[in-house]
Amino acid sequence: MDIIAVQERGETLWHVVSKRRVLEVIPTAVLDARCMSSIEISKMISLQLIDKLPQTLCSVTIYGKEDTPRSRYTLEEALLQHFDCSIEIKKYHQSVAEVLCGDRSGIIATIGETSDMWRFDGSKVTDYNPSLGYIFGDKGSSTVLGKTLISALLTEKISTDVVNAFCMRFGIDMEWLLHQVQNDQLPKKFLSSLLPFINDHREEASIKKLINNTLEDYLRMDILPYSKGEEVHFIGEMTVLYDKLLSDMCQGLGIRMGKVLASVTDTLLSTHISQ
Numbered sequence: 001m002d003i004i005a006v007q008e009r010g011e012t013l014w015h016v017v018s019k020r021r022v023l024e025v026i027p028t029a030v031l032d033a034r035c036m037s038s039i040e041i042s043k044m045i046s047l048q049l050i051d052k053l054p055q056t057l058c059s060v061t062i063y064g065k066e067d068t069p070r071s072r073y074t075l076e077e078a079l080l081q082h083f084d085c086s087i088e089i090k091k092y093h094q095s096v097a098e099v100l101c102g103d104r105s106g107i108i109a110t111i112g113e114t115s116d117m118w119r120f121d122g123s124k125v126t127d128y129n130p131s132l133g134y135i136f137g138d139k140g141s142s143t144v145l146g147k148t149l150i151s152a153l154l155t156e157k158i159s160t161d162v163v164n165a166f167c168m169r170f171g172i173d174m175e176w177l178l179h180q181v182q183n184d185q186l187p188k189k190f191l192s193s194l195l196p197f198i199n200d201h202r203e204e205a206s207i208k209k210l211i212n213n214t215l216e217d218y219l220r221m222d223i224l225p226y227s228k229g230e231e232v233h234f235i236g237e238m239t240v241l242y243d244k245l246l247s248d249m250c251q252g253l254g255i256r257m258g259k260v261l262a263s264v265t266d267t268l269l270s271t272h273i274s275q
Contacts, residue, residue: 001016001017001018001023001054001056001057001058002016002017002018002057002058002059002060002061003015003016003017003053003057003059003060003061003083004017004061004062004063004269004272004273005060005061005062005063005064006062006063006092006265006268006269007030007031007032007062007063007064007065007092008092008263008264008265010030010112010113010114011027011028011029011030012027012028012029012030012031012062013025013026013027013265014026014027014028014049014053015269016053016054017273020273020274022269026049026052026053028044028045028048028049029044029048031044031045031062031064031075031078032065033064033071033072033074033075033078034065034068034071036074037074038074038075038077038078038081039078041074041075041078041079042078042081042082045078045079045081045082046082050082057083057085058085058086059085059086059087059088060079060083060085060086060087060088061087061088061089061090061272062075062079062087062088062089062090063090063091063092063095063268064089064090064091064092065092065093072089075089076089091125093108093118093125093128094120094124094125095268096108096235096264096268097118097120097125098120099264099267099268099271100233100258100259100264100267101120101122101231101233103122103123104122104230104231105119105120105121105122105230106119106120106230106231106232106233106258107119107120107223107226107227107230107231107232107233108120108232108233108235109222109223109232109233109234109235109239110234110235110236111141111218111234111235111236111237111238111239112141112142112235112236112237112238113141113142113143113188113192114141114143115139115141115144115218115222115236116128116129117129117222117223117226119226119230127226129222129226139214139217139218139221139222141192141238142191142192142194142195142237142238143188143191143192144191144214145194145195145198145210145211145214145238146190146191146192146193146194146195146198147191148210148213148214149194149197149198149207149210150191150194152206152210153166157206158206158207158210159204159205159206161204162201162204162206162207165197165201166197169197170197195237195238195241198210198211199241211242211245212245215238215242215245215246215249216249219246219249219250219253219255220253223255224253224254224255227254227255227256229256230256231256231257231258232250232255232256232257232258233258233259233260233261234246234257234258234259234260234261235261235262235263235264236262236263237262239260239261239262240260240261240262243260246260
């Protein structure tokens with residue numbers, strides 16, 4: 001049996017594969033060697049993964065976002081502590097670009113809990129703008145959309161109906177809300193979790209304006225300056241929820257919209273297995 005792991009959407013999905021068929025998918029927290037040590041990664045594998053895997057493995061392939069030799073070495077060092085088989089770390093951004101663009105140049109943009117963007121020249125990734133976090137960047141993401149909603153709630157720049165619906169749905173007061181955003185250890189998770197509420201009220205005028213402004217700001221600031229006529233392929237939950245709106249905005253801004261996918265994991269898997 002083989003393992004194919006893909007890091008995407010804030011988690012790592014470990015696919016147990018046999019005879020070109022996926023038998024099981026095991027989710028764990030994301031392995032990010034850019035900000036984790038090999039000891040931390042190894043501990044997470046021990047706690048969340050290793051006991052759930054088959055005892056005999058032929059290979060482990062991971063599509064990781066480690067983009068420097070140092071981070072790739074850190075990840076490999078952690079994996080070698082647990083797997084006595086062939087280990088291959090593939091570059092996530094390069095692999096996704098090859099799957100979506102083929103041998104053509106293009107731009108890939110992800111808009112989910114975070115946002116990032118990279119350019120592909122037909123053979124290699126030439127530019128990469130990583131996530132800067134919801135405080136400094138991540139325009140267009142569900143986290144920034146949630147942050148904008150909270151700001152509008154606290155400053156009374158949103159309709160009373162939406163305020164009442166929010167309080168009824170979450171059963172909270174504004175003091176608790178401020179605590180979640182300012183003092184909680186995972187404010188990003190809380191902010192991004194507001195996306196279903198926002199989407200449920202997407203036709204309400206003040207929410208519609210909030211969504212429009214968030215996405216247009218993202219396209220104008222993060223995509224348009226880098227677009228040189230190539231197709232822009234979008235990945236992530238936000239792109240699928242608001243694909244029609246994104247399409248209209250791209251057309252208005254002169255951005256060529258390419259493929260739109262909630263996730264690229266299945267595409268990477270099928271391509272890998274068929275090779």
